[in-house]
Amino acid sequence: MIRNKSLQPAVIAGIRNLLKLSPWDRNQPPPGDQKNRPPKIPACLVFLGIVFISAGVVSCQRKPGTKESASGPAEAYTLESEILLEGYTVGYSTPSLNAPFYVVLSQYIQKYAEGYGMKCLLADGQDDIIKQITSIEDLVTTGVNIMIINPLDHKALVPAVNAITERGIPVFIVDSQIDPEADYITSVQASNEGNGELLGEWVVQKLGNQEIKVALISGSKGNPVGREKRLGFVRGFTETQLRTKGSAELRIVSQGWGNWTHIGGLEAMEDILVAYPGINLLVAENDAMGMGALNAIQEAGKSDDILVVGFDGQKEAYELIQTGEFGATALNSPRELARLTIEAVVRYLNDDPMDRIIHTPAVVITRENVDRYYDPEALF
DSSP states (O other): OOOOOOSHHHHHHHHHHHHHHOGGGTTSOOOOOGGGSOOOOOOOOOOSSOOOOBTOEEEOOOOTTSOOOTTOSOOOOOOOOSSOOTTOEEEEEESOSSSHHHHHHHHHHHHHHHHTTOEEEEEEOTTOHHHHHHHHHHHHHHTOSEEEEOOSSTTTTHHHHHHHHHTTOOEEEESSOOOTTSOOSEEEEOOHHHHHHHHHHHHHHHHTTSOOEEEEEESSTTOHHHHHHHHHHHHHHHHHHHHHHSOOOOEEEEEEEOTTSHHHHHHHHHHHHHHOTTOOEEEESSHHHHHHHHHHHHHTTOTTTOEEEOSBOOHHHHHHHHHTSSOBEEBOOHHHHHHHHHHHHHHHHTTOOOOSEEEOOOOEEOTTTHHHHOOTTOOO
């Protein structure tokens, strides 16, 4: 039974202590304490597609007989459930909606949950760990049976996840990671290190023996997904050079921070170009930042001098790859993450076994294979 008991007294104090240790916050001011936090907006139920509100909860249930939203035509749902799923409500907490990836992942979680007959409630953490905790509390209060969380901070959410589990609500993690001390059912992730390795290997093959001066644009400090991507890239790059040349040399001359957004990538790249005008490779930890950086590179007249690569496989990046303006990207499909996560929920409810960590395949997309992946009707 779900008890509508506040999570805050049991969790917030521990969250603040954990934030002092969290890499996510080492170079930024700590989030405001509880007395300075904006007042919580009451839970709000809206039955007209996805609408996100400040630290609140909305319904994303589609009434029977209505058209699907931007998620497109209905699909076949291959898993067969031995139990009736119409009585279940899935809650999903997204860390923010500041990037297209997060928006589309939320839409596909809605789509697949509804496809199996379940209701869906969504909550936006607004890039603030305290607000994500509050929005998760709102989801519990509304009476969800299943919780899916995309963590903003892999340590700070552990007490909240464990408190939810103690109330009998199973927790599933998607996209980002959470500390192993958290009590969750399974975590569905892209193969971020594998994608990074493939991207590093491709760059060495593309640029050959020339000296490579790299600038990185990362998402947010301490984010484990970004860390896996760049470490995978370094590993793939150096291993390929060792294999092909017998030695390795990788000069990373700068790291900027773009907060996963197009404008953040553009602004970070403008600063990098001023400080390090001689770079010839830009590695962005997502395509949105990479495309923003590309705009800055083009405005500076350096399109022929700097190769740009990214991660996630955004549709607009595919289009730029087709024209030769963007070098390559690595696949992190929000659609596949959502599908596998909801399938994990269905398997759990049917008592089917599953791995604790589920990875999507690692794929690098270049001009040679982009047409196999590009879908002009895709959401992302």
